[in-house]
Amino acid sequence: MHGTHGAGPFGRGLAWITALYLVLPILIVLPVALTDQRFLSLPHEGLSLQHFRTVLTSEEWLGSIWQSFTIALASTVLSVVAGTLCAIGCWRISRRATDLVRLLMLLPLIIPSIVYAIGLYRYFGPLDLLDRFLGVVIAHGVTGIPYVVITVSTALAAFDPRLEQAARGMGASLMQTLRWVILPRIMPGIVSGAIFAFIHSWDELVMVLFIASRDVFTLPRRIWDGINENLDPAMAAVAVLLIVFTLLLLLVDMALRRRAQ
Amino acid sequence: MTASGRASLGWWLLLLPAVALVLFFYVAPIAQVLTISFTEPEPGLGNYERLLTSEGIQRVIFTTLRICLLTTAFALLLGYAIAYAITLASPRARNWWILAVLVPLWISVLVRAFAWVTLLRRQGLVNNTLMQAGVISEPLPLVWNEFGILVGMVHYMVPFAVLPMLASMREIDMRLLAAARGLGASRGQVFRQVFLPLSMPGVIAAGVLVFIFSLGFYITPAILGGGRTLMVAEWIALQILDLIRWGLGTMMATMLVVAIMVTLLVFSRVVDLRRMFGSGGG
Numbered sequence: 001m002h003g004t005h006g007a008g009p010f011g012r013g014l015a016w017i018t019a020l021y022l023v024l025p026i027l028i029v030l031p032v033a034l035t036d037q038r039f040l041s042l043p044h045e046g047l048s049l050q051h052f053r054t055v056l057t058s059e060e061w062l063g064s065i066w067q068s069f070t071i072a073l074a075s076t077v078l079s080v081v082a083g084t085l086c087a088i089g090c091w092r093i094s095r096r097a098t099d100l101v102r103l104l105m106l107l108p109l110i111i112p113s114i115v116y117a118i119g120l121y122r123y124f125g126p127l128d129l130l131d132r133f134l135g136v137v138i139a140h141g142v143t144g145i146p147y148v149v150i151t152v153s154t155a156l157a158a159f160d161p162r163l164e165q166a167a168r169g170m171g172a173s174l175m176q177t178l179r180w181v182i183l184p185r186i187m188p189g190i191v192s193g194a195i196f197a198f199i200h201s202w203d204e205l206v207m208v209l210f211i212a213s214r215d216v217f218t219l220p221r222r223i224w225d226g227i228n229e230n231l232d233p234a235m236a237a238v239a240v241l242l243i244v245f246t247l248l249l250l251l252v253d254m255a256l257r258r259r260a261q
Numbered sequence: 262m263t264a265s266g267r268a269s270l271g272w273w274l275l276l277l278p279a280v281a282l283v284l285f286f287y288v289a290p291i292a293q294v295l296t297i298s299f300t301e302p303e304p305g306l307g308n309y310e311r312l313l314t315s316e317g318i319q320r321v322i323f324t325t326l327r328i329c330l331l332t333t334a335f336a337l338l339l340g341y342a343i344a345y346a347i348t349l350a351s352p353r354a355r356n357w358w359i360l361a362v363l364v365p366l367w368i369s370v371l372v373r374a375f376a377w378v379t380l381l382r383r384q385g386l387v388n389n390t391l392m393q394a395g396v397i398s399e400p401l402p403l404v405w406n407e408f409g410i411l412v413g414m415v416h417y418m419v420p421f422a423v424l425p426m427l428a429s430m431r432e433i434d435m436r437l438l439a440a441a442r443g444l445g446a447s448r449g450q451v452f453r454q455v456f457l458p459l460s461m462p463g464v465i466a467a468g469v470l471v472f473i474f475s476l477g478f479y480i481t482p483a484i485l486g487g488g489r490t491l492m493v494a495e496w497i498a499l500q501i502l503d504l505i506r507w508g509l510g511t512m513m514a515t516m517l518v519v520a521i522m523v524t525l526l527v528f529s530r531v532v533d534l535r536r537m538f539g540s541g542g543g
Contacts (some may be wrong), residue, residue, distance in 0.1 A: 004405060006348050006448075007345055007346055008347055008448050008452070011342055011345055011346065011452075012346065013344040014338075014339070014342035015343050015345065015346035015358075017339075017342075018339040018340075018342050018343050018419065019343065019358065019361040021339070021416065021419075022361055022362065022416065022419060022420070023361055023364065023365065025367060025373070025376045025377060025380055025416065026364075026368055026372070026373060026376055027384065028376055028379060028380060029372065029376050029379065032379055040379055040385075047395070051517065078282075079439070081278065082278040082279040082282055085275040085276070085278055085279065086275065086276050086278070086279035086280070088272075088275055089273065089274075089275030089276040090276065091274050092272045093269070093272050093273065093276075094276075098276070101276055101279075103282065104280065104283055104284075104288075105279065107283070107287065107288070108283075110473070110521060110525070111291065111477075111518055111521070112476065112477020112479070112494060112517060112518075112521070113477070113479070114477055114497055114514070114517075115291060115294060115342070115477065115497075115514040115517060115518055116287065116290065116291060116492040117510065118294060118498075118501050118510060118514060119290030119291045119293055119294040120290050120495065121506075122290070122293060122294070122297070123289065123290035123293055133453045138282075138286055139286070142282050142283060142286045142287050143284070143287070145279055145282070145283065148277070174271040174272070180320070186400060192274060192358060199367065203369045203370065203371075205370075205371065205480055206479050206480065209498070210501075210502070211503075215408050219486060220371055223369075223371045223375070224371065224480075225374075227371070227374065227375050227378065227484055228484075231378065231379075231382075236375075236379070239369075239372040239375055239376065242368075242369050242372050243368055243369075243372060246367050246368055246369065247364070247367075247513065250363070250364065250367050250369070
């Protein structure tokens with residue numbers, strides 16, 4: 001059908017402008033990170049890696065990167081286990097009976113994180129979870145569940161329920177059916193959900209602003225302080241490292257999807 | 262218990278970890294927020310009374326609504342152009358267009374806000390370039406105001422607008438466009454009378470999604486507004502963290518949740534919630 005109808009010059013022009021508006025501002029951080037100056041600017045005389053060196057030799061930045069990484073890893077495990085089991089349960093029990101559960105799982109996507117963050121601030125105090133690794137893992141893990149439920153539910157929609165019935169009919173227990181029949185089939189959906197949950201935690205700022213302060217100081221928190229206090233090229237270097245890391249995850253996700261097809 | 266009864270109980274048990282986690286660590290803290298708005302500093306509707314009496318509070322609400330409506334309008338316009346281009350593109354070009362939408366969606370919101378600050382501030386790249394080119398003699402106020410917030414928020418929201426619109430455009434039968442062309446309609450007529458009406462469900466879904474995301478948006482407005490233009494989320498954070506006025510902060514948080522729920526309810530006939538978020542998540 002292509003060629004019979006195409007976008008007009010106005011539509012094409014606007015689409016191009018929008019694409020440039022989306023992509024170009026993000027690319028600008030690369031030359032700024034390579035500047036030979038000590039302030040935020042484009043390179044004057046030559047390129048320099050000094051700002052990357054500053055970040056990669058700073059104990060504070062490395063400590064925050066490590067903290068964010070371990071928190072993201074732990075909360076991803078929490079989201080993936082809870083979310084996958086929930087999606088499978090909802091799928092097997094039928095849509096109708098579990099509508100309320102599905103709605104409950106979508107709540108963290110609908111309610112702004114600022115509302116949840118101030119709630120946690122109050123709720124975590126008496127539980128002694130403020131400024132604790134475990135507290136942040138719980139907060140990130142719970143709010144990561146929706147991503148896993150969505151991707152796993154999508155994977156299950158393409159899964160033939162008769163396979164599960166056949167396995168049960170031949171005497172497999174629930175655990176055996178899960179382990180040998182269902183989970184292998186929906187693995188791409190689970191991994192995709194895990195990547196989303198990981199990025200969600202890795203990038204999350206609003207909750208940490210409220211429930212963490214000194215002992216837990218994640219990467220987004222340090223970037224936030226950097227933007228508000230000292231705008232220097234080291235920030236651009238951090239931004240470039242983050243972009244590269246994100247693109248790598250995106251490539252992994254795309255490769256997995258291609259293999260699944 | 263029969264074997265099938267035991268089996269179905271087993272399936273129900275799979276829901277347990279997620280439901281328990283969400284109830285204890287998500288619903289409970291939020292329910293507490295809603296309660297505090299009626300109990301602190303003293304029991305009653307005092308905090309809500311301020312909605313009618315405090316000019317400061319009304320100003321924050323109107324600023325937020327204005328910025329959110331503008332953000333939604335621009336995100337829809339720009340997002341529509343991209344979704345339209347993707348729908349009509351050849352398969353090879355389509356992949357590039359989709360990449361232009363998905364890559365920004367994945368990049369950290371902080372990185373994006375930082376990039377905009379670098380570009381838009383007084384000695385930023387945009388102002389410097391324009392000054393050197395002699396176009397302007399004084400730096401333009403591009404950031405730490407409503408303009409800056411709008412640029413950053415639209416940038417963040419366009420991908421969220423594209424996804425539901427794209428999903429709905431892909432269901433349009435392209436033969437209809439070809440048929441309209443064959444019957445002598447101009448390109449503009451085909452767009453206005455055939456394509457646009459058929460894509461409206463996606464536009465509405467995208468509008469609702471962008472609007473409710475914008476209402477509670479914190480990071481981008483806080484960074485690009487520079488504390489001068491306050492939106493609801495930043496105002497709440499200010500009440501809680503700096504002024505320790507829990508009653509007012511939780512009152513506004515409650516209003517935020519109510520506004521979002523009402524928006525969803527009003528559009529629930531047109532918008533399939535599950536599909537909307539499904540398309541966003543994967």
